């Protein structure tokens with residue numbers, strides 16, 4: 147890296163693999179070395195849990211909403227430049243949408259070739275959840291459709307570093323079989339193992355991001371019809387909700403007269419009710435994540451996730467105090483009709499008892515066909 151360039155590290159991988167958890171760990175690791183970091187989050191919609199988490203960690207963050215990095219390349223460059231202008235980061239950690247692939251040809255190589263005077267592209271990482279990977283790679287029975295699995299395999303194909311995360315959830319034998327299956331898809335990738343949640347095994351990966359330079363080759367063959375079909379099978383829902391206080395319509399009592407509630411429990415209840423609908427209606431959740439922050443205070447929040455319909459939601463961040471008025475974000479990605487997701491979320495919010503619930507934003511859709519701004523499949 148020349149002194150005038152900023153390192154751009156893209157941490158890809160399927161929905162729920164642990165990208166954000168890893169990025170937050172990496173930001174901590176870099177800060178401990180006296181390096182400044184900027185984050186770029188990305189989603190097809192707005193009201194992002196990942197951005198809320200970055201803000202709660204007091205990290206400079208820019209979000210690209212309304213499309214993936216490849217389709218909003220210009221916005222990505224602008225966001226990166228805004229971070230550089232505001233906080234002069236040494237490293238930018240960018241998290242693409244978990245259903246996105248072909249990022250080397252559409253982001254890394256264009257960044258290198260069109261903006262190489264300002265950015266040095268670090269090796270392309272793809273994070274995997276071992277349980278999901280076993281299912282996609284035929285080591286366990288599939289839960290997501292073959293078209294969604296196509297995207298997953300393409301993500302693995304373009305990785306320079308495959309990071310098998312959540313090593314705390316599977317034993318050595320399963321990890322070894324998985325390594326073999328991943329090498330079958332991508333024989334040249336370096337395969338690392340870690341637990342981002344526990345903070346184990348991360349250092350070799352982070353060292354590579356800091357020192358290495360991308361040599362990634364673009365995916366040799368990709369069928370955009372199949373890629374688009376895979377993405378379109380996923381339903382997407384993002385919601386932002388105000389909970390507690392005097393409610394949207396109430397003219398009377400001020401917020402300070404409203405009952406306080408346990409924000410950690412409320413978040414788990416809402417996600418639990420959405421999950422119960424998924425089980426009852428037989429659709430597979432790819433990732434359900436939520437945060438509940440104190441209104442007006444983005445630094446205090448509860449966060450919880452689950453990455454398959456059979457799981458129960460687990461808190462990764464807890465609120466220390468009861469809540470007067472909370473701002474709830476729900477991001478749900480599942481292989482289901484978005485209208486079904488909307489009903490599931492509205493019904494889950496309806497179960498908040500007497501607490502006033504005001505939906506500030508709710509969008510549900512199927513991701514549109516990816517139309518990259520650039521596709522530069524070869525390195526010059």
Ligand SMILES: Nc1nc2c(ncn2[C@@H]2O[C@H](COP(=O)(O)OP(=O)(O)OP(=O)(O)O)[C@@H](O)[C@H]2O)c(=O)[nH]1
Nearest residue numbers: 161162163164165166167244312341342343433451
């Ligand atoms: N057991 C375990 N869970 C983990 C680990 N890393 C992440 N998780 C959990 O996996 C879930 C998803 O983590 P995220 O970091 O939000 O995943 P993501 O890849 O950013 O998800 P999307 O942004 O939706 O694509 C959360 O519940 C995390 O707490 C890990 O090392 N071990």
Ligand SMILES: [Mg+2]
Nearest residue numbers: 165166196241
């Ligand atoms: Mg994330």
